[in-house]
Amino acid sequence: MVDGNSGKEGGKEGITRRRFALGMLSASLAGAFGSLLALLKVLAPEKKGGGYATTILPGDVLVYAQGGSAGAPIMASSMKVGDAVLAYPTGKSLNPANLVQLIKLEETAFKPPTDISLTDQGFVAYSAICTHLGCTVSWAASAASPAASFTECYCHNSIFDPAQGAKVMAGPAPVPLAQIGVKVMQDGTLAFASDFDGPIGPQV
């Protein structure tokens, strides 16, 4: 302070005109810019019911998710032991939460914590959305020994064992993929038989 009110005199008086003006100016600036913070809320829209909310209902028929026959029902007879495909419930392919990996293993191959009641004739289905960062998992097929095939997310190499309830065998995924019940229908197609038994998508 260089004005006449500085020093001891100013200290006695407590507040000078300059300090008062500065205080008022800072307060109004803080108020003006602070109110802009409300914009941050506008810029971050609320969820639109998105995320990973599955719309699969028991009885929905499984159809191919990709490839030339995308949308066509998967026939149980078309898959042999060690095969896996990506599948959607018919007519509900727009929701990524509905994407599952359908795997055919030996009926005797399943070990806990697989829910064997949710499998049928060696068919087992898990959510295809990696629980790490949301990539779609792939099938690391072993031609030599189909039993040694496993589910792998190619993004950061999380490995899941389909015979053990999609337990995480390696990599950064925090929890197993959720299992969902499937059953073979009389006409040879496959249908969902339950809801997912756990959370799907990245656990964040």
Next chain:
Amino acid sequence: MVFKWLDERLELKKFKEKFLSKTFPTHPAFLLGETALFSFVTLVATGIFLGFLYEPSTRLVSLFGAMVPAAYASVVKIDLLPMGLIIRRIHHWSAMIMIAAILAHLLRIYFTASYRKPREINWLVGLSLWGMTMVAAFTGYLLPYSQFSVTATSIAYYVSKSVPWIGDWSSRLLFAGDFPSDGTVPRFFFMHVMLIPATLIGLISLHLLILIKQKHTEPRSNRDRKEAQGGRKLIGIPIWPEQGAISLSFFLFLLFVISLMAAYIPLNPIETYGPPSPGTPVMRPDWYFLVIYGFLKLVPGDLVFTVLGGKITPETIGGVIFPASNFIAYALVPFLDRSKEPQHYMENPLHRPFMTSLGIGAIVFFCMMVVAGYIDVLHITPKAMTVYALVATAAAWSTSYALLRRYNRKRGNNAKA
């Protein structure tokens, strides 16, 4: 005539005398920052071309009989235009080279201790430039809206969502809602073509203004020459025309190299990736994200703990805490390795065992993280890779430190940290 007309109004002669005749020290390493700057210029120029043709929208349009997002279709159409594909590739290659040049420039500054007083501020500005460039590159990933774009952005979305306390809100702010949703492409487009370039231009200007004010660091050898000459301020060549000619020919040479790479080395083949689809093929990010990508692969999935009610997950550790702590560490460098007197000459890295070995250790660590990005093809388990990375880093650090200490003892220096 024109010069006279302009000179009467803008005092060009005075500008030439005062500014263009300033001394610019010469050293090959001083071209690294220029490489970054010229890559940025190339990015802006090619970006303007792409901006005229790109459509920032995910609405479905028909492309060769298939319904694909409009953003994807517009980039496929750019590729089909005469010169379209090569300009898109020049854009992408320039980004790769810009980040490489920034890193090389940063290493030059680090190893020669050019961040010391009075240049701490410019070190921080430089770090911000690096970070901003990475954000620019990242927002650019999404724009073609290919399967690659969506996968990469989706990973970043879940990383940002995993941040404790604020993640849910901050991810919606950054991605304009959940991802994938229709809001993300327009928001990333705005950030990529407007907000981030404007910030970059501001930061580059600040970087250069501080440089002009503080002047360049000089090679050590200049000090003895100066003393012999009776203490001139800087040894070098005038900015114009000498340095100008060097810079201009260097720019043209760089453009030649980038064009050659763009012509012969394909990258980001969006037609091969295709539009977004259910499956996720094996895909790796551009080289400058490989470190984070590799690190994310190594963090074990069960490494979860709770701090103050916030859940710290492997995703947060690999995608946020790791890069952020790196940046904080770099920002602290000039405040930990200080000099009392203003320093205007480059240090010899061989004379600084502690800082140099630290830098070598960091480089080896990052190389190991890049290797970690390839554990799937190398058939290494994440646990084994973690051990290799730590051992290699520790070995590089301690060996280089021991060797440099010995070197300095032999020279008779009492090695300073």
